[in-house]
Amino acid sequence: MAEAAIELIGINKSFGAVRANRDINLEITRGTIHGIVGENGAGKSTLMSILYGFYQADSGEIRVNGKPATIRTSNDAIATGIGMVHQHFMLVDNFTVLENIILGAESDALLKSSIAKARSELERLEREYGLEVDPDAIIEELPVGLQQRVEILKALYRGAEILILDEPTGVLTPAEADHLFRILKQLKDQGKTIVLITHKLREIMAITDSVSVMRQGTMVATRETKKTTVEELAELMVGRRVLLRVEKGEAKAGEVKLSVKNLVVKDQRGVTMVDDVSFDVRAGEIVGIAGVAGNGQSELLEAISGIRKAVSGSVTLDGKPIDLTGAADPGELRQRGLAHVPEDRHHVGLVLAFEENENSILGYHNDKRYLKGPLLDVDAIMADAKDKIAKYDIRPANPRLKTANFSGGNQQKIVLAREIEQDPGVLIVGQPTRGVDVGAIEFIHKRLIAMRDQGKAVLLVSVELDEIRSLSDRILVMFAGRVVGERGPEASEGELGLLMAGVEQKEAAE
Amino acid sequence: MSTPYAKLPAWADYGLIPLINLAVAFIVAGLVVLLVGENPFRAAVILVEGAFGRGQGIAYTLFYATNFIFTGLAVAVAMHAGLFNIGGEGQAYVAGLGVGLVCLALDRIVPWYVTFPFAIAGAALFGAAWAFIPAYLQARRGSHIVITTIMFNMIAASLMIYVLRDILKPEAMQEVKTRMLEAGAQLPRLNWIIELFGTAKIRSAPFNVSFLLALVMAYLVWLLIWRTKLGYEIRTFGFSQKAARYAGISEVRVTIIAMLISGALAGMMSINAIMGDQHSVYVDLAGGAGFIGIAVALMGRAHPVGIILASILFGVLYQGGAELSFEMPAISRDMIVIIQGLVILFAGALEHMFRPYIQTLFASISPKSVGMAAVKGEGA
Numbered sequence: 001m002a003e004a005a006i007e008l009i010g011i012n013k014s015f016g017a018v019r020a021n022r023d024i025n026l027e028i029t030r031g032t033i034h035g036i037v038g039e040n041g042a043g044k045s046t047l048m049s050i051l052y053g054f055y056q057a058d059s060g061e062i063r064v065n066g067k068p069a070t071i072r073t074s075n076d077a078i079a080t081g082i083g084m085v086h087q088h089f090m091l092v093d094n095f096t097v098l099e100n101i102i103l104g105a106e107s108d109a110l111l112k113s114s115i116a117k118a119r120s121e122l123e124r125l126e127r128e129y130g131l132e133v134d135p136d137a138i139i140e141e142l143p144v145g146l147q148q149r150v151e152i153l154k155a156l157y158r159g160a161e162i163l164i165l166d167e168p169t170g171v172l173t174p175a176e177a178d179h180l181f182r183i184l185k186q187l188k189d190q191g192k193t194i195v196l197i198t199h200k201l202r203e204i205m206a207i208t209d210s211v212s213v214m215r216q217g218t219m220v221a222t223r224e225t226k227k228t229t230v231e232e233l234a235e236l237m238v239g240r241r242v243l244l245r246v247e248k249g250e251a252k253a254g255e256v257k258l259s260v261k262n263l264v265v266k267d268q269r270g271v272t273m274v275d276d277v278s279f280d281v282r283a284g285e286i287v288g289i290a291g292v293a294g295n296g297q298s299e300l301l302e303a304i305s306g307i308r309k310a311v312s313g314s315v316t317l318d319g320k321p322i323d324l325t326g327a328a329d330p331g332e333l334r335q336r337g338l339a340h341v342p343e344d345r346h347h348v349g350l351v352l353a354f355e356e357n358e359n360s361i362l363g364y365h366n367d368k369r370y371l372k373g374p375l376l377d378v379d380a381i382m383a384d385a386k387d388k389i390a391k392y393d394i395r396p397a398n399p400r401l402k403t404a405n406f407s408g409g410n411q412q413k414i415v416l417a418r419e420i421e422q423d424p425g426v427l428i429v430g431q432p433t434r435g436v437d438v439g440a441i442e443f444i445h446k447r448l449i450a451m452r453d454q455g456k457a458v459l460l461v462s463v464e465l466d467e468i469r470s471l472s473d474r475i476l477v478m479f480a481g482r483v484v485g486e487r488g489p490e491a492s493e494g495e496l497g498l499l500m501a502g503v504e505q506k507e508a509a510e
Numbered sequence: 511m512s513t514p515y516a517k518l519p520a521w522a523d524y525g526l527i528p529l530i531n532l533a534v535a536f537i538v539a540g541l542v543v544l545l546v547g548e549n550p551f552r553a554a555v556i557l558v559e560g561a562f563g564r565g566q567g568i569a570y571t572l573f574y575a576t577n578f579i580f581t582g583l584a585v586a587v588a589m590h591a592g593l594f595n596i597g598g599e600g601q602a603y604v605a606g607l608g609v610g611l612v613c614l615a616l617d618r619i620v621p622w623y624v625t626f627p628f629a630i631a632g633a634a635l636f637g638a639a640w641a642f643i644p645a646y647l648q649a650r651r652g653s654h655i656v657i658t659t660i661m662f663n664m665i666a667a668s669l670m671i672y673v674l675r676d677i678l679k680p681e682a683m684q685e686v687k688t689r690m691l692e693a694g695a696q697l698p699r700l701n702w703i704i705e706l707f708g709t710a711k712i713r714s715a716p717f718n719v720s721f722l723l724a725l726v727m728a729y730l731v732w733l734l735i736w737r738t739k740l741g742y743e744i745r746t747f748g749f750s751q752k753a754a755r756y757a758g759i760s761e762v763r764v765t766i767i768a769m770l771i772s773g774a775l776a777g778m779m780s781i782n783a784i785m786g787d788q789h790s791v792y793v794d795l796a797g798g799a800g801f802i803g804i805a806v807a808l809m810g811r812a813h814p815v816g817i818i819l820a821s822i823l824f825g826v827l828y829q830g831g832a833e834l835s836f837e838m839p840a841i842s843r844d845m846i847v848i849i850q851g852l853v854i855l856f857a858g859a860l861e862h863m864f865r866p867y868i869q870t871l872f873a874s875i876s877p878k879s880v881g882m883a884a885v886k887g888e889g890a
Contacts, residue, residue, distance in 0.1 A: 307755055331758025340756070348756045351749045358742070363757040365742050375737050 003066060005030040005162050005193040006051070006082075011060035013046055020046040022217045024060070028162075033184060033194045035204040035225070038214035039237055039437040040408050044197050047214070048164050052084045053077040064162070083155025087167040089147050093140040097133050097150050098122060101157050118157070125156050129186055144292075145176035152183070163187065164195045169203060173292050174465065174497035181207045201230045202466075213237055238438045248449045251473040254283035256319075257457035258304070258338075258426045263313035263324075265299045273299040275481035276313075281426065286448065286458040288472030289483075290465055292500050296481035297461045298343055301430050304459075305340040306330040307348075317426060334363055339419035341412075343430030343461070349415040350403050357385035357399035360418050388417035393443070409440025416447060427451055428459040433467060445471060465496060518865075518872060524816065528809065528857060530864050532823075535856035539849040546840045553834060553841065560833025561826040565709025567833070569701050569717035575818075575825035576717075576782045579724040581803025582821055583731045584776035586812040590735055591768035592748035597644060597659025598776035599800025600666030601637040605777025607673060608636030609784050610688055610791035614678075617695035622785075625695050629781055630723065637777020638770040640666060645769030649762040655769070663800070671793060678791065687792035697785045718786035720778070727775060728814035734771070744768050776800060805854040808861065820857075827853065 004027045011024040021043045028034045038044045049055045051062065053071040062069050064080045071077050077084070091100050098115060101122055106114045119135060126132055131149050139147060148168065155163055165184075169177040184194055184207060196208060204211050205225060212222040213236040221236050258281040265274035273296040281287045291297050302308035303324060304315055310324035317338055330340070342348040350359050361370050361381055370381050385399035392413045394406070403411060412432065419427060429448065433441040448471060452458055462468050468475055475487045477499035485499045518527075540550035561571045581598045588595035612632040616625045644658035671686065678688045697719045701712040735741040747754040747764045754761065783795045802824055809823070810816025831846035856863075 305756075306758075329758050330756060334758065342756055344752070347750055348752045351746055351753050353749045354745070361742075362746065362753065365739055365757070371739060374739060375733075376739060376742060378737070 003030055004028060004063070005065060006195075007061075007063040007066075008047070008051070009061040009063070011047065011050060011062075012058045013050060013055060014058055019217050021050070021057070024214075024219050026212055026219060026222070028193060028195060029210070030065075030193050031188060031191050032209040033188055033196060033207055035196045035198065035208035035211040036214060037198060037201065037204055037211060037233060037237060039199065039439075040435050041216075041437070042214040042237070043217040044214055045166065048084070048166060048195070048197060051077065052082060052164065078158045078160070081159060081161035082164065083158060083160025083162070084164045085148065085151040085155060085166065085168060087170060089151055091139050091147060091150060094138060096136050096138055097142075097153075098135040100139060100150060101135075101154050105158055121157060122153065125153055129156070129183065129190065131183060143176075144171045145173075145179065148172070148180065149183070160192075162193045162195065164197070166197045167199070168196070169198070169200065170463075171293055173501045174493060175501050177203070201233050204233065205230060215239060234438060240439070246445045246449060246470045248471075249453070251285045251452065252455075253285040253473070254455060256280045256282050257317070258428075258459065259316045260304065261314045261316075263300070263303060263315065264311040265296070265303045265308060266311050267299060272311075273481050274303065274310075277478075277481075277483050278313075279476055279483060279486075281457040281459050283425070283457050284452060284455045285473040286452050286460055286471050288468035288475045289459070289461045289478055290468045290475055290496055290500060291463070291478035293463045295478045295500075297463075297478055298430070300478070301340070301343065301428055301459075301461055304428060305338065305342075306333050307342075330363065331366060334422070334424075337425035339422055339424035339427050341415050341419050341427070341429040341432060343434070345411055345415050350411060352402070352404040354403055355400050356389070356394075356403055356406070356414060357381050359403050359414055360385040360388055360399070362418065364418070364422060388414075388421055391421070392417040392447075407437065408435040409437045409443075412436050412444065413440065416444060420447060420451060424456065426457045426459070428461075430461045431463065432460070433462075433464065465493060465500075469493070469496070518869060522868065522872065524811065524813075527861070527865060527868065528816075530868070531856045531861060532853065534864075535849075535853045538856070539852045542845070542848060542852075543841065546845065548838050548840050553838060556834050556837050557826070557830035559830075560837075561830035565701070565704045565707075565712045566715050567829055568704050568709070569712050569715030570829040570832075571822065571825040572704075572721055573715060573717045573782070573787070573825070574828040575821040576721045576724050576786075577779050577797075577799040578802050578806045578821035578824050579728060579818055580779035580782070581776050581799050582806030582810060582817040583724075583727055583803075583814065584772045584774075584779075584800075585803045585807035586810070586814070586817060587731060587735070587744075587775060588768055588772040589807055589812045590741075590748045591744045591764055592751070593648070593765065593768060593772075594656050595641070595659055595769065595772045595776075596656055596804065597641060597662050597773075597800070598779075598803045599796045599798070600659070600663035601640045601773040601776040602779040602796040602800050603663075603666045603670050603794075604640040605633040605637035605773075606780035606784055606791050606795045607670065608632030608634075608777065609780050610678065613691045613695035613785065613791075614688060617692045620694050622694055622697055626697065626719070626785075629695070629785060630778065633777040633781050634774035635777075637775070637780075638773040641769045641773025641776070642766070645766045645773075648769075649765040667794075674791065674793060685792070687788075687790045689790065691785070691789040695785055696789055697781075716787040718782065720782040720786050723778065723781065725818070727778065728818055731775070732814045740767065776803065802850075805850075805857070808854075808859075809857040823853070824850070 006028040008024055008026040011021050013021040024047060036044050046055065050057045053073045053076050056072065062071060069080050071080065092103065098118055102114050102118045122135055131153055133146055133149050133153065168180060172180065188194060198204060208225045210222060210224050211233065213220050213233060215237060261278045263274055263277045264272065267273045277300060279287065289297055299308060303310045306329060315322045315324060317336055322333065346352060351362065370377055382399055389397045389399060394410050394413045403414065432444050432448065436444065448458060460471060469489060472489055475489060475491060475496065476483045477485045477496060479500060479502040484502065487496065543550040543553045561567050581602060584598045585595055609629045609632050612628045613625060616628060640662060644655050644662055647653040647658050648655040675686045679686055680689050700717050700719060700721060701715055705712060735745065743759045743764055746757060747759055751761065779799055780795060784791055806817055806820040806824060810820040827850050831849065835841050835843050835846055
């Protein structure tokens with residue numbers, strides 16, 4: 001029986017009145033890959049932050065390699081051999097790989113000797129684990145997958161025997177993710193212990209040896225991966241049975257509702273983010289736009305919804321043009337039947353400091369239904385909010401509660417309820433289930449399908465390829481600002497993955 | 511992990527925390543008094559008695575509070591739009607010119623109640639106009655409003671001295687100010703209201719009708735911010751500019767309108783000074799009220815009720831402080847400013863210092879009161 005690399009015994013942690021972790025017991029066997037799954041807010045990140053010294057547990061014990069460990073800072077964690085690869089990389093963009101590796105671990109007052117020492121050590125690590133990166137490359141010039149590799153090297157350079165990875169595949173293409181998994185397996189073979197935090201059950205099944213499930217701050221189960229199923233894990237995460245596949249019938253596409261032609265959009269720095277994009281969305285269909293985050297999808301949505309100016313091109317809604325040059329007024333577009341569920345509900349789609357009822361009219365506050373002369377019709381707004389809360393099962397069912405106090409899934413329902421209940425002809429949706437619990441995902445997907453079946457045109461942007469594939473009737477793939485391919489929903493993940501990675505050019509040349 | 515801190519019940523949020531902050535401010539102020547060799551308890555008694563002990567003191571306290579309500583409301587309206595209007599001082603000062611011109615034109619012809627509405631309009635117009643330029647520069651050019659409003663305070667001060675000395679001052683007058691305004695521009699005193707409660711006859715305190723105007727404005731500001739479409743847009747913009755753009759709210763329009771309203775409110779402070787007290791337009795008539803308004807708005811959480819209460823508190827510090835420096839020679843006027851500064855520090859700048867402790871306390875006493883029920887019921 002292999003011994004435990006990490007033992008957590010009776011860990012408790014509260015933030016104010018919220019108990020983020022309660023009585024957590026966990027044992028991670030040395031030399032294995034151990035997955036931790038759970039919905040957003042289940043306490044995974046808190047637990048790992050305790051292990052890595054960002055937070056102190058209120059009570060409980062941590063043992064590393066059988067010995068009790070006191071981890072007060074990340075330096076303590078590193079000293080005990082724990083390394084962490086964060087979801088958002090902690091790299092200095094304009095430093096080289098080598099400079100980033102030694103950052104905080106310089107051995108002398110002068111850099112020169114540190115760098116020389118680091119270079120030979122880095123080369124050894126790269127050889128040993130097959131993690132090739134040019135030590136002199138500037139971070140910002142490296143693709144995301146390589147940046148992540150630098151993060152892993154950073155941890156190994158500091159002597160990590162136990163590696164924690166927090167949602168490592170969120171920013172990767174499927175091919176990059178596969179490569180990462182190969183690296184992780186190799187690390188395991190070399191005797192490292194790996195803790196993988198994710199909400200993607202498929203990854204858990206593919207790579208881990210054992211998996212622990214967290215729900216509402218408690219550890220509900222630990223399973224050997226071989227002996228469990230995706231369905232069982234999903235049920236453990238949510239606490240009830242979940243429908244993972246979206247049931248939908250054939251699309252009955254009608255007339256063109258939204259038409260985008262040769263659209264070009266630049267970002268604040270003047271970099272072209274959307275490059276000559278054209279497509280149509282017809283009534284009664286869902287068009288999905290797949291792509292790795294940062295390939296122009298966000299800017300595309302913003303331009304169509306009137307938040308961002310376009311440089312050139314045209315967009316028509318029900319055959320009539322939308323003014324793109326002066327940034328079309330989003331209020332006017334709403335009146336013309338274009339509703340928008342933005343990617344970033346925290347800063348764009350909602351005002352978190354508002355009461356729920358106030359957010360239920362955001363963007364529609366000029367509507368006569370909500371006004372009595374210059375005054376807001378508080379009774380009408382409240383009745384309307386209660387109505388939506390009931391229809392969308394928003395919890396807690398309190399329209400006076402501050403929006404920040406709702407969970408991610410319920411916040412997203414507030415936005416969806418507001419946009420869908422206006423009965424728009426066209427709905428554009430960005431990342432509808434990002435940071436949303438599994439139970440709410442099911443609900444949101446059903447709603448979007450229902451919109452389609454009512455004959456609405458739905459444009460869906462998501463970085464979750466599974467979501468795109470299960471909802472869309474047609475799939476467009478964006479890479480580097482261009483639409484590099486269109487596929488049907490039956491397209492394989494591998495095929496889409498290649499397009500997302502920009503490998504389409506060769507194929508087109510054939 | 512989205513909400514690391516639970517929320518407190520409203521009474522603790524709006525009542526308990528400000529009281530604790532205030533208590534700490536007074537304890538530290540007491541230490542300062544002790545340091546200069548005076549008895550802090552006696553000082554506290556003198557301060558409170560000076561402010562509330564006699565009818566005269568109450569009248570002065572409310573007279574000062576009137577100024578602070580106007581400027582506090584002004585800062586609050588801008589704050590709701592996410593704008594930090596430091597220019598209340600200059601806006602009030604320049605508005606004094608608007609009030610002065612109306613009064614100089616009308617005071618010999620019509621009674622005060624005819625002059626009054628015109629004076630309000632004059633104050634609002636000139637105050638708003640002085641706020642317009644920084645607002646325009648912020649909305650269209652991105653010049654930071656904190657910087658521009660500070661500079662406009664300086665410009666206002668120089669401009670007013672020029673106007674008063676070179677244009678409005680009568681030849682024969684020694685002091686730099688306009689001629690004395692006559693009955694048609696003198697607001698009736700409200701001291702009789704205080705006398706109704708049985709205090710002795712109040713002889714000279716300038717507590718006047720503009721206090722009522724301030725209360726009306728407080729109500730209107732509440733109505734504007736929480737019950738109108740414009741207020742909804744202002745608050746949306748103030749909390750999140752991205753959400754405002756998403757909702758089709760014009761950044762330029764909200765910035766300019768919020769600042770115009772803010773300037774108009776600050777401007778009305780000058781009515782109290784000119785028509786209620788000095789009966790002339792004089793140098794430095796805003797007297798720092800524009801800056802106190804910032805503290806008042808912070809302490810009153812940008813809510814009109816909070817602002818009225820905070821204004822009265824600062825009225826107490828002004829009036830009681832004057833008595834204190836008179837009674838205790840060791841405590842100079844500057845010491846009073848230190849005490850006011852401590853109140854601003856603890857109630858304004860450090861207002862969240864004790865919050866985590868109080869939240870933990872509440873959570874341990876009664877989890878339900880801090881919204882644990884809400885957190886538990888979140889599973890969708």
